[in-house]
Amino acid sequence: MTYPPPYVFEPAKGETHTHTIILLHGRSSTAEDFARDLFSLNTSRITRNLPFHFPTWKWVFPDAGTRWCTPFKEERSAWFDTFSLDDLRERQDLQVDGLREGIRLVQKIIEEEVGILGGNAEKVILGGFSQGSATALWSLFTGAAMMKGNLGAFVGLSAWMPFAKEAKEVVERPTSSSTMKAENLGNVFADIIGIVPLVSARAMQTCLQIPVYLGHGTDDALISVKNCHELSSIFAAIGAKTETREYVGADREGHWIKAPEQVDDIVGFLTRIFGEARDKGAE
Template sequence: MSFPEPYVHPPITTHTHTIILLHGRGSFGRELAEELFFSNTTNNQNLPTTLPTVRWVFPTSRNYWDTKFEEEIPEWFDAYSLTNIEERQELQVEGLKESIKYILEILEKDIELVGDAGNVFLGGMSMGMAVVMWVVVHYLASATGNNKALGGVLVFSGWFPFARQTEEFITTAGADAAGFQRLISSVLGGTVPGIEDQESITPTSLPVCLLHGTDDAFISVELGRQSSRILQKMGMPVEWHEYTGAENEGHWIKEPEGFDKIVRFLRSHGMK
């Protein structure tokens, strides 16, 4: 079964940048776009108005059989528990691998469309963030030392699948392209397609903006803090932001402060 077509919100003016954002479990691309664009910055403007040159791409996941709920729901992979992310985590592997491959294909197409990888940002909410974490690992594993890095990573209210194994592996094996390739093989199985093993190549780091509510009722803020720590060990410069009082029982971006931080992050990395 193929993935649905992404929802695309075109730029208001000349297209200079692209932002690709992944939704959470039980949602879909257009719904995330509507929720995101309904919120405003302190200037009382939504994100498309504030960033008029951005093409917004919202992929939608397949429907997967969810083992915990015993039904098919829109999700990027089968996550049995969000309170204990290691419980039956072997169920995550198949969906993760398929979703990673799909998002890497979208990235390649949008980089070609805008003409510069540095003008493309990747992000996700909740389970969407979880997929993005492993897309980043694959991206770093394919580094040759010459590839232009993405503009950055924007994630919130999520977690890093196989976090403990990833942190232990990086601590012992190091954060270079070859190490990331071995990590993928060890945790998910297989290799990075089309990439030959590299020796001691340090990938170009990707700036990360990570937001998480301390009162998040669905994904513990401790999982966000853990993700931030792992990304830093991977060589990523991380902007970590905690807050309270966001909508959806804390499982969202605090308005307007969180949206101000998103805009500042994007503009500090080349977006107008």
């Protein structure tokens, strides 16, 4: 599949580019729409959005383009097809082609950004919203996101993951070490989409021990918060440092980012890791 170019928001004028954050939009959105919607949200200091707090960061929003969406019986913007909105595990075979294509796009963008940042993968952050987060998660668990080294962090917003049941079965095996769990997870996901494992077992285990933020609405009417708990347990089993937060009262029937509380938490999470946030008191 040929993807549209990503929407890119460059660092503030006069600032040197130090980090890149790559965020994938949800279904029925686009890269530019997601970026504009995200940047319209402020922290608890009014008029202070995410780029304000990280003036040296580049924001890259990949675009899924359009594909057939079975629930709607039409072409829509989506990373992969799904059979049912009510049961995301039904007919998961429909998700495979989009996942295979999507992780390759993420891999390409990450490799480009790591090169721009002098080969330092730890200055690249990956994440996404809803179906975009699903594709980003698969990029992690197959190793596609880590071909150039450990990423700096992962940000999951209203996240869910295809084949989560299979992932839980892997990481809940009581006789497996965290290294073996990470290796098996990568192998299972590679088998599902028909690719060879992309990184070694040791590299997989090391790369997946990255800081992870998962934020989800308890009243999300589209994607249950149970998905957040499921993901948190998977990350914990392989040794990742996971920060899980729940919110009430977000727009879009709870299936969105809660401002200002969640935006504050995202800034706090990224600041604790990278120490790059602009002083909240600065004007």
